[in-house]
Amino acid sequence: MTTPPRTPSAPPTRRHILGAGGALLLATLWPTPRGRAQAAPRPQQGMLVEGAQGAFAPNAYIRIAADNRITLILPNVEMGQGIYTSSVMLIAEELGIDMAQVDIEAAPPGAGAEITGGSTSVMTEWLPLRQAGAAARSMLVQAAATHWQAKPEECSTRSAIITHVPTGRTLPFGAVAAQAAALPIPKNPPLKDPATYTLLGHSQHRIDSTIKVQGRAVFGMDVQVPGQKIGTVAACPVEGGTLAGMDRQAALAIRGVQAVLVNEQNNTVCVVADHYWAARKGLRALKPQWHNGPNAHVTTQTIYDQLHQGLSGPAIVANTKADAPGVIARAHATHTATYQQPLLAHAPMEPINCTAHVRPDGCDVWTGTQIADRALDTAAELTGLPKDKIAIHCQYIGGGFGRRLEHEYVTQCVQFARQVPYPLKIIWSREEDLTRDRYRPAYVDQMTAALDDKGYITALTHRIVGPAVVARWDPAELTKDGYDEDLSVATVITPYSYPAYRLEFARREAPGITTAWWRGVGGTRGLFVVEGFIDELAHRAGVDPVAYRRAMLAHNPRALAVLDKVAQAAGWNTPLPPGRARGVAVQFAFGSYMASIAEVEMPEPDNVIIHRVTAVVDCGRVLNPDQVISQIEGGLIFGFSAALYNEITLEGGRVQQNNFNTWRIMRMNEAPRKIDVLLMPSAEDPGGIGEVGTAAAAPVLANAMAAAQGRRFRTLPLLSPRNNAADGKEHG
């Protein structure tokens, strides 16, 4: 699987050849004699191509060559969520092609690449990709109709062939590609009636399934550039520290080691070798020593203490409705609970890696990134090269989960690569990946409700204490008051409506650690807190947790529908075998509704068997139903893993968890016995799905465990000793 370097300054010969061919072929019109087809063999479905050209290129997403080769250029990156398949479906549906006819290219930065995150891909692609397909179809049909001296409305398209229905004449798209290219691009092409969809709404196989089961998909880790060397890195294990010393000669004495590099900030070393094992041995021999710097004293408790201290004192009022504090002050009954959540690592299966070749006249970067534009910017800044001399080659990502919304590893790789003449692939060990991650923040949340005489909410106050991730990641998005609106997901934005409400945010940035986005972002934090608290109130009121939520959702038919359906599907009102208990959660996040029920058994206080999870999803119009189900199944398991087991801890400023023997990931024998996902039919615009299951995992499991044990689980991970009887008792 060699990905040849593409020199941006190289003449675009393929375009010229195909362009000329297109003109020539148009003069005679397709079909050409078979012997003249000189095109390279098509890549296997799902393999990424680069720099596709075509006689017809009506927009950023579609290239159709005169030989009828169709390339779709996809704006969001594939990291498991199935977006390449959905994107192709959106265009193919309107364009009139088969999915199997398509080659795919990852959109390069500056030419259509989007940020891939926040479960937004389908929401942002839904209209433009259909419009792109419809506009292209309309131009191709017009070109064919002109050739036939017929009316466009007499033509149909299917499998990239235009048929003049009255006469049965046909032309492949490629035959009219150049003619179509000369036509004006329609601004508002008519879109298909969804009732006539043949792809959208019908489960399609993933276009990357076959190459992934054959081991042919090229991840960043698999990039092979001729002449490349392999480097592995060690950054100072304490944030803010610097290199104090190292045994360069010992490293260079290891067979296969080529170079020892240090970055400009003097806080990261890189040992370069012929292969990873030599680099790894070289790094061990190098024995870098560190000045630990100002964060040498940071421990996990430092972080938790500052969060709990933030529960009193000043805070930003982020959202307010009526006089919630006043109602609470006058209420006969109130209920308060404090929730705590830990730092979390991403730990995608593919450890962080990046390959770069920096030359005087150009720079190529091969990597998996959710944010290709920033990768381009950092390469331009570091090399001083103009952006058109830099190429970012986006690869398949072996798990994103937000990790690859960071691009510091691209910066790091380019910094080292510009010190050497050859292409350099940097591979982080799993230890480096876990201890130098950028972590999901720890948070403390406190909620207080005023309750009426039946135990329902008359006012709610909520204080979030923690970092504002957006302040570092995209400072312009921090509100002028200093609020990070991501925190409103599943917190302000919920299926419920309260008579009086107040949300406060006390910002506390964690010392000695960089915090970042993690699958489910604010929704994962918020849903655990809010759905846990609602569950507490139901138990306090002596009302069934489903019935309690139903009473709060009378105004919200979509939320009520998923809740009712999940209660029925999971048999909520049916008896359970002895020792088992059920928990429920309802959500509206990322534009989608879901209700879920978990059925658990806890033979011992630290042993949770998840027998069954049932989820009902209303994500608006479903594009690829089986992949929505797949995302919910996987998202739940990803979330269960963190909810049960995971907490990054710090001692002396150093992260303590460094591989899968100390960072526990749910295994098959620990996964739910059964997950049933039901989809609600809907004609609403599609919502997001990649983070929906993960957001539900902790609350639905915590609520089931609370039912099983008769104590609340307000601290993550759920198996933390903090959830003991004293801390977890129901209190008002």
Next chain:
Amino acid sequence: MLSLNINGQPHQVDVDPDTPLLWVLRDVLGMNATKFGCGIAQCGACTVHMDGQAVRACNLPVGLIGERRISTLEGLDNTDPVANAVQAAWVALDVVQCGYCQPGQIMAAIALLRSTPKPTDEQIDSAMSANLCRCGTYMRIRAAIHHAAGALA
């Protein structure tokens, strides 16, 4: 120079004998289907077969392999019914998400079905729990193994 038999082909490699098979496959021979995940035999992304048994390539020093036959995902014989059934089941059920762990999962599943043609859920869990999947495709892996077993029956 060490001699290795990989996918039925002899290979001579000039590396230290403590070099794990994984890095000989990936960085010396350019065979990338076998993945790096942890380096300490905790995740199974590097699962290959040695004399038909599933082993972890990341902590298998090449100096200890000797004459034993190594098989990797790219060397699967396309006339092998078990390999075909497993890969076909994985596609039929769209098991993969990011796909990075799946070469290891597939090699583990093939080894399981060769020794246990009709595995129960418990036998599947027992054989497959050494292979992590961060995307959480376990439900579909389990179903795909049953599917493949059914196709082979």
